Amino acid sequence: MRSLEHNIMIRNYFKIAYRNLLRNKLTTGLSLFGLILGVACFLLLATYILNELRYDTFHDKADRIVFANFNYQSPSDITAERSQVTPTAVVPVAKREFSEVEEGARFYRFNNREVLVGNQNFNEKNMAIADASFFNIFSFNFLEGNPEDALKQPNHLVLTKTTAQKYFGNRKALGQLVEIDNKSWKISGVIDDIPTYSTLQFDLIGAYGSSERSKTETWNSANDWSFLLLHKASQMEAVQKKLNQYTNYLFSDDYASGYKMWIGLEPITRVHLHSEISSGNALTYIYIFSGIAILLLLIACINFANLMTAKASERLKEIGIRKTLGAARVNLIFQFLAESAIITGLSIILGVLLAFLLLPAFGNVANAEIGTQSWNLTYFVGLIITLFVLVTSVAGAWPALVLSKFKPVLALKGKNLSFGSTALLRKSLVVFQFTISIAFIMATLVTKKQLYFIQHTDTGLNRNNVIMLDASNVTSGELATVQSELRKNETISSVTAAYDAPVNVQGGYTISVGTGLEDDMSITAVPVDKDFVSTLGIKILAGTDFTLSDEKLVKIEPNENRQYAFMLNEKAVENLGLTAETAIGQPANINGRQGFIKAVLQDFNFTSLHEKISPIAIFVEYDYFGEILVKTAGGNPTLTISEIEKTWQSLYPDKTLNYTFLDDAYAALYKSEKRTATILNIFSAITIMVSCLGLFGLSVFTAMQRQKEIGIRKVLGASITQVTAMLTSDFLRLVVIAIIIAAPLAWYFMTGWLQGFAFKIRMPYDLFLLAGAIGLLIAFLTVSFQAIKAAIANPVKSLRTE
Amino acid sequence: MIKITDLEKYYATEEVRTIALNKLSFSVKTGEFVAVMGPSGCGKSTLLNILGLLDDPDGGSFMFNDIEVSGFNERKRAELRKHNIGFVFQSFNLIDELTVFENVELPLIYTGVKSAERKERVDAVLEKMQIMHRRKHFPQQLSGGQQQRVAVARAVVNNPKLILADEPTGNLDSSNGNEVMGLLTELNEAGTTIIMVTHSEHDAKYSHRIIRMLDGQKVTENILADFKSSERPLTTEGGTLTPAEVK
Incomplete structure (x- = not known):
């Protein structure tokens, strides 16, 4: 019997909640829309994070598998x-x-x-x-x-x-x-x-x-x-x-x-996220994405809570009547929680649907092949339930507690109630929302600027119009033929080859310079074809470029009689304690290759801009080339590529031509940064949008609450402009506070992010101002609409006494 | 000062069209104190809103100091209003978030009076209304009578030529009510024209003339006291406003 009554009561809660939500279409719509976006984004990011966290854990024996790495120190x-x-x-x-x-x-x-x-x-x-x-x-x-x-x-x-x-x-x-x-x-x-x-x-x-x-x-x-x-x-x-x-x-x-050499061990399940040898910095991105996911959801919850409490004054009478008729506070709390539960439930259903639809597109953007496979059923259901409970209580608890508190008599009068503390909290929450939104905008602009810098800074190596052909199937003996065949094409200005892609040279060698008694030094080195330096426009500071005779000297058989010509960069020369002038002509040995320093090159970036320029040596050697580098004369690259393809087909009818632009290979080094930038971009847009939904809702209610005040002011002679300014400035003041809080936050996080680059922009403070201006403008557009509407309204209506 | 002829106002809902003012005509001379009486819904408040340039008539003519104002747009009405008309409401309509001083100061801000002069004038009027000691209080901290005194102070701080009072004693006990009526009489004696809507025969007796209304029309007029007209010009920001300037 008790449980039956209980059921009826609960059904009653939901029935009334449902009607209430229907009646307040604006609040319901705004809360729902914000929460759907919040839930969808949360799920998308959660999918990505789950995908990362479960890396390599699917092997039955995963906990017992270890991965070995190799360490070397000179x-x-x-x-x-x-x-x-x-x-x-x-x-x-x-x-x-x-x-x-x-x-x-x-x-x-x-x-x-x-x-x-x-x-x-x-x-x-x-x-x-x-x-x-x-x-x-x-x-x-x-x-x-x-x-x-x-x-x-x-x-x-x-x-x-x-x-x-x-x-x-x-x-x-x-x-x-x-x-x-x-x-x-x-x-x-x-x-x-x-x-x-x-x-x-x-x-x-x-x-x-x-x-x-x-x-x-x-x-x-x-x-x-x-x-x-x-x-x-x-x-x-x-x-x-x-x-x-x-x-x-x-x-x-x-x-x-x-010298030290040893083998290190790591559990395989830690490799992807924690190992320094795994590519990228997956863990950082997990933190960033978790942060975004939670903040966005929180902002959407705040919208709901804010709109609910803002609406409070309209519902005081209802609350008063309920209390007079015997509703206990707990009944009212349940009443409001029921509303929150309906909204949350609905937005989770629609949010899941939206996330499902957006999953492929998001996978594309995040550059991770994520799919519903990551929505492993038990995990997923658990996540959804947690989400439901959390959002319902986070979004619903505060309004429920505040609204159920009012004394019936005061609530019945529906007037002259102090909303002081509630209004303050509401304002703080708006500040919070905009702090996050504006910090995101700031971060987006800083990342964009750094990426622009990466793309446009002079790295000392001319990547323009260079096409890189995969040469791993071409023997070094065949290279000369390939080169001469390609050079016949008039759209090609020069052809050379290298062991590695010149934007990402990895080979670790040791060099000793002088009589042979000196200590060895670790150095990055790359075997190249003799036209490498001229093709890529690397500047020679002292000495001369490789010549045909250098090529001949490294093709001598047997190997022991070969004579190598080395080019070192400034950094290498400096670390060896030499100058550009004194280095030239010095005998040198790189991993057994005997020769002399022929030239000193101006420092250029041969790995990503994350790293400082370290010592590098380049030398001609014709044992193996990974890449053939074709410099075109400019003009239409598609045409040049089809010409290259023709030549290739005539030489290697069985082999596929694999090529890439050197510029693209360079850009690929910053794939994860680009991905972060794109994701930041998208989510800062969504964050500011959801925040604005809330702000819009609040502006509607503020205009409503202050209707009488606006009327009085108008009667006393306030112009439409003055009233509009008064209403918007109250909100804009909050946004200004948000900007002031967001700036140091963004500064802190972006300084950390930029720290990861050896070559970076100075912190662009002007962009912080720009981000603030963008935030202000968006907020202004959001609230001014409602403010102008309120200011235009005839004061007679608001002042009419019932 | 005021001459209305065949003034009409309708309120239309989806199904019913209510006539609030039905070809109403009368005039009020400068310096006169007129009470408007009648049962609820007879159109008193609508009339006051139109006279106060808060609302537009649907028909007829409204001459304000020989200027036809019925066709004025919102901006022009606001301009004329803020320099010439003060309002006193039954429910005081003070802004709860502002102090007594700030409430009274508002009209001066909107007419662009400089800060130092504002302080002087607000203090003077608060002194006159005997609520100077309450200047830093918020409306909620005052009694009804005190609140209405603040409202009257706010209505007169700009030295308006016309005060429109909508049941000014409606929310007050009799002693506070008498005090407010006393204030209005004093203002009238100093030359301010007053039009007051009221339900109270007692209050109406303070006026020179009572206009009784029913269903949007004037039914009778009782002249209670002799009144000698002494026309004064309308002003804007201290200067004289001629009909040509307003148009």
């Missing part, structure tokens, strides 16, 4: 250089020597490979090879074949579902043969596509045994990713200790002369 280096690629010996040694290691697998990624299926040629950018135990350690779902022996035999190959479909359509892939590098490979398995939240990414993976590299265990070069599976997760430190002992012993000679 005596002159202040910190060790850490790389994610390790020598081939790490895995077999660990497996043999350490009892804690259950399994181990190496993973090696190829550059482009041409895969011949029947008579069809596919260019695969994402092929890898791995040890047989790979699929025992990692949990990838097999659709065909089985994980135990898929990679046991040499030239066995596992495809992802998409790759298999691309090759064979709906036919069974298992057992089929394909041709790679003139060898026949047998398909031994098909797995589901790799989830986006996996560090390991590949489209096809072959047995490690297929490669020459499997035959030698070496500590001398590092190219593989090494993974170890431990018996227990807790054993990582023990293995680390043993590895240290092992490398100390192994490299004891090097240690004696001041």
Whole structure:
């Protein structure tokens, strides 16, 4: 019986709440719209964050898998250089020597490979090879074949579902043969596509045994990713200790002369977010996005709460009647919570729908392939329920407590009630909303300016009109032919080649200059073709450019007789204690290459602007080139590319031409910054929009509440302009306060962000003013409409006494 | 000073059109004190709003000091109003957020009087109304009589030629009411024209003439006292406003 009454009561709450919301269409509409946006954005950002947090956790044995990295420090280096690629010996040694290691697998990624299926040629950018135990350690779902022996035999190959479909359509892939590098490979398995939240990414993976590299265990070069599976997760430190002992012993000679080399271990689940070797700074973005998601939702909740309490004066009579008729305070609280619950429920339903529709577009912007796959059902339902409870109480609790408090007699009169504290809180919340919005605008403008700076600053290397062709399939012997064929085209002004893309040179070497007794110094170096410096317009400060004779001297056989010409940048010369003049002609040795310093180059950025310019050496060497660099004479790039494609087809009818503009490769270094900028852009727009929704609602109610006052003032001679100014200035004052609070906040966070760049703009204070002006203007437009409407109204109506 | 002829005003809702003023005509001389009486809904307040240039008539003529003002736009009406007319309301209509001083100061701000002069004039009028000691209080802290004295002070601070009072004693007890009526009489004796809407026969007796209304029309007129006209010109910001300037 009690529960029946209870049910009726609850139904009554909702019925009345529903009618109330319907009657107050403006408040309901504004709150709903804001909350829908807030919820949708929250879900989108949450999807992104969940995607990041679950990185690599989907493997059944994830807690026991560790990832090895390789560290190297020469005596002159202040910190060790850490790389994610390790020598081939790490895995077999660990497996043999350490009892804690259950399994181990190496993973090696190829550059482009041409895969011949029947008579069809596919260019695969994402092929890898791995040890047989790979699929025992990692949990990838097999659709065909089985994980135990898929990679046991040499030239066995596992495809992802998409790759298999691309090759064979709906036919069974298992057992089929394909041709790679003139060898026949047998398909031994098909797995589901790799989830986006996996560090390991590949489209096809072959047995490690297929490669020459499997035959030698070496500590001398590092190219593989090494993974170890431990018996227990807790054993990582023990293995680390043993590895240290092992490398100390192994490299004891090097240690004696001041060099350090060691293998570090990290749990695989930490690699993506916490490891310095993983690309990007995923964790920072998680913080940024979580912040945005929560703030935006909070702003939408504030709208609701603000509009509810602002409406209070209109509902005082209703509250008074209810109380007189015997409603306890708790009944009224429930009444208001019911309204909040309806709004929240509705906006969550519509917000989920909106998020669902926007997910692909957001994935595009965030540059993360996120999908509803991240909306894992249990998580998702949990999230939605939490969201519902939180928003209902955050948005509804304050109005409920405030509105239910009034004494019935006062409430009945509906007049002369002091809203002092409520009004103050409401104002503070508006200030809060606009502080966030304006801080976002400020951050957006600062990021934009820094990105503009990155794109337009002179890095000392001319990227204009340079097309970069993937040369990993071209042998160094063929380069001359390719060059001369390309040069025949009159839209091409010069052709050169380099080991790495010149905007992101990574090769770590050591150099010794002089008689050979001096200490070695770590240096970045890149083998190039002799026309490299002139093609890219790098300025020579002293000495002369490479010549044909330099090329001839490094092609001498046997290797020992080769004579190398080195160019060093200013920084390298300075660190070696030389000057541009004294450096020229000095004998030098880079990793065994004997030669002399031929020229000193003006410093140029050869990695991202995040990093200071460090010492670099460039030298001509014709062993391997990763990139062919084509400088066009300007004009239509599409035309030049089709010409290049023709030449390429005539030289390599079987090979696909892969190319990119050097400018794009440069821009790609700032992908994550660009992504942040775009996301900030979008969300600052949404934040200010939601804030303005609330402000608009408040301006409507303020105009209503002050109707009588406006009437009196008009009767006493106030003009429309004066009344409008009075109404808007009250709101604009809040926005000005918000600007004052937002500026130092934005300054603090943006200084931190800019700190990540070695090359950066000075903090642009004028942009802070601009952001403030934008905020003010938007707020003004929002409230002036209502203010003018109120000011125009005939005072007779508001002053009429009932 | 005021001459209305065949004044009409309608209120239209979706279904009904109510006639508030039905071809009403009368005139008021400068310096006169006129009471307007009649039952609720007879059009008294509508009349006062039109006379106060707050509202527009739908028909007829309204001469304010020989100027036809019925066609005036909002801006012109406001200009004429703020220099020449003071209002006293039944519910005082003081602004709760402003102090006594600030309330009385408002009309002077809107007519552009400089700060020092404003202070002087507000203090003078507060002194005269005997509420100087309450100048820093908020309306809510005053008694009804005190509030109405503030309202009267606010109405006269600009030295208007005409005061329109809408049941000025309606919310007051009799002693406070008499005090307010005394104030109005004093102002009238000093030359201010007063038109007062009232339900109270007692209050009406303070006037020279009572106009009785019913259903938007004048029914009778009682002359209670002799009144000798002494025309004074309308002014704007201290200068003389001629009919040509207003147009």
